[in-house]
Amino acid sequence: xxxxxxxxxxxxxxxxxxARKYGPDGxxxxxxxxxxxxxxxxxxxxxxxxxxxxxxSLKTRPExxxxxxxxxxxxxxxxxxxxxxxxTPETPLPFNLISTLIISVFATLLxxxxxxxxxxxxxxxxxxxxxxxxxxxxxxxxxQPAVLTAGLFRQMLVLxxxxxxxxxxxxxxxxxxxxxxxIMHSFFAGIPKExxxxxxxxGAGRLKVLFTVNLPLVWPGIVTAIIFTFVSSWNxxxxxxxxxxxxxxxxxxxxxxxxIGQYATSWQYVFGISIVAIIPVxxxxxxxxxxxxGGLTAGAVK
Amino acid sequence: xSTLTPPVIRERKRGGGLQNxxxxxxxxxxxxxxxxxxxxxxLFPAAYMIYSSTRRIxxxxxNVEGVGFENFATVFADPNLPRxxxxxxxxxxxxxxxxxxxSLLLANxxxxxxxxxxxxxxxxxxxxxxxxxMTTTVFYYGLDRxxxxxxxxxxxxxxxxxxxxxxxxxxxxxxxxxxxxxxxxIPFTTYTxxxxxxxxxxxxxxxxxxxxxxxxxxxxxxxxxQLRGALAVAVLINVINVFNNLPILRIMTGSIPGYSADxxxxxxxxxxxxxxxxxxxxxxxxxxxxxxILIVAVYVKVVKxxxxx
Numbered sequence: 001x002x003x004x005x006x007x008x009x010x011x012x013x014x015x016x017x018x019a020r021k022y023g024p025d026g027x028x029x030x031x032x033x034x035x036x037x038x039x040x041x042x043x044x045x046x047x048x049x050x051x052x053x054x055x056x057s058l059k060t061r062p063e064x065x066x067x068x069x070x071x072x073x074x075x076x077x078x079x080x081x082x083x084x085x086x087x088t089p090e091t092p093l094p095f096n097l098i099s100t101l102i103i104s105v106f107a108t109l110l111x112x113x114x115x116x117x118x119x120x121x122x123x124x125x126x127x128x129x130x131x132x133x134x135x136x137x138x139x140x141x142x143x144q145p146a147v148l149t150a151g152l153f154r155q156m157l158v159l160x161x162x163x164x165x166x167x168x169x170x171x172x173x174x175x176x177x178x179x180x181x182x183i184m185h186s187f188f189a190g191i192p193k194e195x196x197x198x199x200x201x202x203g204a205g206r207l208k209v210l211f212t213v214n215l216p217l218v219w220p221g222i223v224t225a226i227i228f229t230f231v232s233s234w235n236x237x238x239x240x241x242x243x244x245x246x247x248x249x250x251x252x253x254x255x256x257x258x259x260i261g262q263y264a265t266s267w268q269y270v271f272g273i274s275i276v277a278i279i280p281v282x283x284x285x286x287x288x289x290x291x292x293x294g295g296l297t298a299g300a301v302k
Numbered sequence: 303x304s305t306l307t308p309p310v311i312r313e314r315k316r317g318g319g320l321q322n323x324x325x326x327x328x329x330x331x332x333x334x335x336x337x338x339x340x341x342x343x344x345l346f347p348a349a350y351m352i353y354s355s356t357r358r359i360x361x362x363x364x365n366v367e368g369v370g371f372e373n374f375a376t377v378f379a380d381p382n383l384p385r386x387x388x389x390x391x392x393x394x395x396x397x398x399x400x401x402x403x404x405s406l407l408l409a410n411x412x413x414x415x416x417x418x419x420x421x422x423x424x425x426x427x428x429x430x431x432x433x434x435x436m437t438t439t440v441f442y443y444g445l446d447r448x449x450x451x452x453x454x455x456x457x458x459x460x461x462x463x464x465x466x467x468x469x470x471x472x473x474x475x476x477x478x479x480x481x482x483x484x485x486x487x488i489p490f491t492t493y494t495x496x497x498x499x500x501x502x503x504x505x506x507x508x509x510x511x512x513x514x515x516x517x518x519x520x521x522x523x524x525x526x527x528q529l530r531g532a533l534a535v536a537v538l539i540n541v542i543n544v545f546n547n548l549p550i551l552r553i554m555t556g557s558i559p560g561y562s563a564d565x566x567x568x569x570x571x572x573x574x575x576x577x578x579x580x581x582x583x584x585x586x587x588x589x590x591x592x593x594x595i596l597i598v599a600v601y602v603k604v605v606k607x608x609x610x611x
Contacts, residue, residue, distance in 0.1 A: 035416035042408065043425040049440045049485075050428060052451055056443070067448045068465075071455075114335040121332035127324040133333055140344050142539075142598045146546045146567060148344070150587040151351025154580055157363035174343035177336060235433040238548045242574055253435040253549075260442060261557055267443050274436040285431035286424050 050278070057081055057271035064267045078268070082276070085269040090262070093273060095248040096255040100277075102165055103251060104233040107172035111180045111229045114173070116222070119184035120210050124196065141178035145171050146238035153242050163245050171243075172233035179232075180225035183291075187221030188214060224291045227284045234281055252277050348591065354584035361578040373585035382561040382569070389476065390545070390565040397483040398540045404484065405491035405536070412492065413499045430489035438553045441482050445469060469554055472563045479554035483544060490543075491536045498532025499525070531605070538601045542594060566590050 056064055058077040063070070086093050122130060145152065152171060156162040191214060199213045215222070237253040244250045252273060259270045355373050358366040377383065412423055429437055444452030447467035456462040468474040502525055510520040548567050555563035564572065570590060574583040 032416055035411075035414060036418060038411060039416060039418055039422040042411070042422050046425045046428055049437060049444070050432070052444055053436070053440050056440075065449050068454050069449050069451045071451065110339075114339055117331075118333045118336040121329065125324050125329070127329035127333075128326050130329075133337070136340060137336070138602075139598060140340055142542055142601065143344060143594065144542075144546050146548050147587070147591055147594050148347045148351060150570065150574060150580065150583045151347030151349075151354065152343075153574065154354055154359070154363055154584070155347045155350050170339070170343050174339045177339055181336065231431055235435075237433075237435050238571070241548075241571065253433050256435055256439060257549075257553065260439065260553060265443075270439060270443075274433070274439065278432045278436060281433075282428055282431045285427055289423065289427055 053271045053274050053278075056267055057269075057275050059268050061264075061266065061268060065264060081268050081272050085266075085272045088266055088269045090266065090269075091250070091255040091258050092248050093252075093255065093269075096250055096252050097273075097276075099165065099244075099249055100234060100251040100253075103168045103172060103236075104230050106165070106169045107176070107233040108226055108229045110169060110173040111177055112222070112226060115177055115181040115225065116184060116215075117210065119181050120188050120214060122181075123185050123188035124193065137178045137181055140175070141182070143175065144238070145175050145236065149239050149242050152239055156243055162243060163249055165249070167243055168236070168240055168251070171239050172229075172236055176229040176232050180229055183225050183228070184218060184221045187218040191217050220291060224288045227288050231281045231284060234277070351584050351591070352588055354581060355588045357581055359580040359584075361580075363580060369581075373581050374588075376582060377585045377589065382564070385562055386564050386566055386569045389563065390567075393476070393480065393483070393551070393565050394541060394544050396480050397487060397544045398537060400480075401484050401487040401491050401540055401544075402533070402537060405488050405495055406533075408488065408492045409495035409499055412496055426489050426492055428489075429486045430493075434486055434547070435549045435553070437486055438482050438550050441478065441485075442469060442553050445478055469557055472555070472558060475555040475558055475563055476551075479551050482550050482554065483547065486550070487540055487544065491540060494536040494539075495529065495532050498529045501532075502528045534604050538597060538604065542597050542601075545593065545597070546590075566593075 055073065058079065058081060059073045060075050060078050063073045063075055122134060152167075153162070156164075156167045159167075161167045195213055195217075196209050199209045204212065234251075235253060236251065240251050240254045241257075244254060247255070256270055256273065259265050259267075354365075356368060356370060358369050358372075360366055408426070412419065412426070441452070444450050445468040447453060447465050447470070450465065453462070453465040453468070457465055466474070468478045506524050506528070507520065510524045515523065546567055548571060551563070551565055551568045552571065555568070561569060561572070566586065567590065570583055570586045573579050573586060577583075
C-alpha cells in the first residue's frame with residue numbers, strides 16, 4: 001500500500017519524485033487530476049448518508065419534519081439533542097446502550113478466550129480430525145444468526161435464558177468465532193516454529209510458550225479478531241430482534257427500529273444515537289483496514 | 303455484513319518440527335471450547351430447528367405433538383410463497399450482480415496510485431463498519447415523500463417532477479431496498495477484489511506490456527483471469543449475505559401491509575414475531591437453511607478452501 005521510494009543521496013526534483021510515486025512510468029498531471037476528482041465523487045457518495053445523519057442529529061424537531069426540507073438547518077445547531085435524546089419516550093436508550101456494550105464486550109472476551117488457544121494449537125500441532133475441525137470452522141463462518149433464529153429462539157426458551165444478555169453473548173460469540181480463529185490461526189502460522197522450540201528447550205510448557213513467546217508476536221491478529229468480533233456483535237440485529245423482547249434489554253440496533261413508522265418520528269434522536277453508535281466502530285474498523293486486506297489476501301484470494 | 307475472509311486451509315504434508323502429532327485427547331483442551339460453542343450454539347439450534355419443523359408448538363414454545371411434514375405442507379401451500387420467492391430471487395440477483403460490477407470498477411480505481419487514496423479507501427469502509435439498521439434508517443428518512451431530503455434532492459436536480467413516496471408501494475420500496483443493499487455490500491466486495499488485484503504479479507503485467515498488449519487487452523487476458531478466485535469468493539459470500547439480509551427490507555418495506563414485498567427472510571421473521579408460529583417459522587427456516595447449505599456447498603466446491611498443498 002505505501003509505496004516507499006528507495007533512499008537516495010541526492011534529492012530528486014519534486015516532479016520526478018511525484019511521477020515515481022504515482023505511476024511506474026509517471027503519469028500526466030491531468031490524469032492524476034482526474035483520479036483525484038473521481039476520488040472526491042466516491043467519498044461524497046459513500047459519506048453523504050452519514051452526513052445527513054450528522055446534520056439531522058443537530059436539527060430541531062420542527063426543522064427535521066419540515067415540508068419541504070432544507071439542506072441545512074436554519075435554527076442553529078442543536079447540540080442539546082445529544083443530551084435530551086437519552087430520555088426520549090420511545091425506548092430506554094441508556095439501557096439499550098449498556099445492553100449493547102455488555103453483550104459486545106463479553107462476546108468478544110469469550111471469543112478471545114476460546115479461539116486463541118485453538119488458533120495457536122491448530123497452527124502448531126497436528127491431531128486426528130484436524131482437517132474436519134477446520135472444515136467445521138469454515139462452514140460456520142458462512143452461517144449467520146438470522147438463518148438459525150427460529151432454532152436459537154426456541155433453544156433459549158427451553159434453556160430459560162431467552163431475553164437475557166447471556167443468550168446474546170453466546171450467540172454473538174459462536175457466530176464470530178470462526179473469523180477470529182481463522183485470522184489468529186494465520187498469524188500464529190506465520191511465526192517460525194524454531195522460536196517455540198527454543199523456549200521449550202528452556203523448559204517452558206505449551207501454555208507458557210503461547211503466552212510469553214507467541215502472543216507478543218501475534219498481537220496484530222488478536223487486535224483484528226477483537227475489533228471484528230466487537231463491531232459485528234455491536235451491529236447484530238436479527239437474533240436480538242426476536243430473542244430480546246424486554247425494551248431495556250434490547251441492543252441499539254433493535255431499539256432504533258421502534259422509532260420508525262411512528263406518527264412523527266423523532267428523527268433527530270434516531271440520528272443522534274446512530275452517530276454515537278457509528279463513530280467508534282468506524283474508527284475501530286479504520287484501524288484494521290490494512291489487515292482486512294491482508295486477511296483477505298491470506299485467504300482464498302490468490 | 304459480518305462474514306469476512308474465506309480461509310484456505312493448507313496442511314503441510316512434510317513432518318519435522320516439534321512434537322507434531324498429538325492424540326485427540328491431548329488436543330481436546332485446546333479445541334474443545336470451540337467445539338462446545340459451535341455444537342451448542344450453531345449446530346444444536348440447527349438440528350433443533352429441523353426437529354421443531356416437524357412438531358406442533360404452542361405460542362409459548364411448548365412442544366405439543368409430532369405432525370410429520372404437515373408444517374412443510376402448510377408452507378408450500380401458502381399462497382404468499384410464490385410472491386415471496388420471486389421477491390427473494392430478484393433481490394439477490396439484482397443486488398449481487400450490480401454490487402459486483404460496481405465493486406470491480408471501484409477496486410480497479412482504488413488500485414491506482416493517487417494522492418488521497420487512503421482517505422478514499424477509508425470513506426469506502428464506512429458503510430461496512432456502520433450498523434446496517436442505521437444506514438437503512440437514513441435512506442428511509444431521506445426518501446420520505448414529505449420531509450425526505452434525498453427525495454427533494456432528486457426533485458432539485460430534475461430527476462423527479464415532484465417528491466414521491468418510495469416506501470409506500472411494493473415496486474419502489476423494493477427498488478429503494480435494492481439501492482441500499484448495493485450500497486452496504488460494495489465495501490466488502492471492493493476490498494475482496496482489491497486484495498485480488500494486489501495479488502496479480504507485476505511481472506505478468508510487464509510481460510504483457512513487453513508483448514505489446516494494450517491496457518484493455520492486458521486487463522481482460524491477464525488481470526481478470528487472476529481475479530477469478532477473488533470474484534468467486536465475493537459473489538458467493540454476497541449471495542449468502544444478501545439472501546439472509548433482514549434489516550434493509552424490513553425497514554424499507556416495513557410500511558407495506560401484507561406480504562407482497564417480503565423476501566423469505568423478512569417473511570420468516572413476520573411469522574416468528576407477529577404470528578408467533580414457531581413451528582411454521584421453523585419449517586420456513588429449514589427451507590431457507592437448505593438454500594444456504596446449497597450455496598455453502600457450491601462455495602466449498604468452487605473456492606476449495608480445503609485444498610492441500
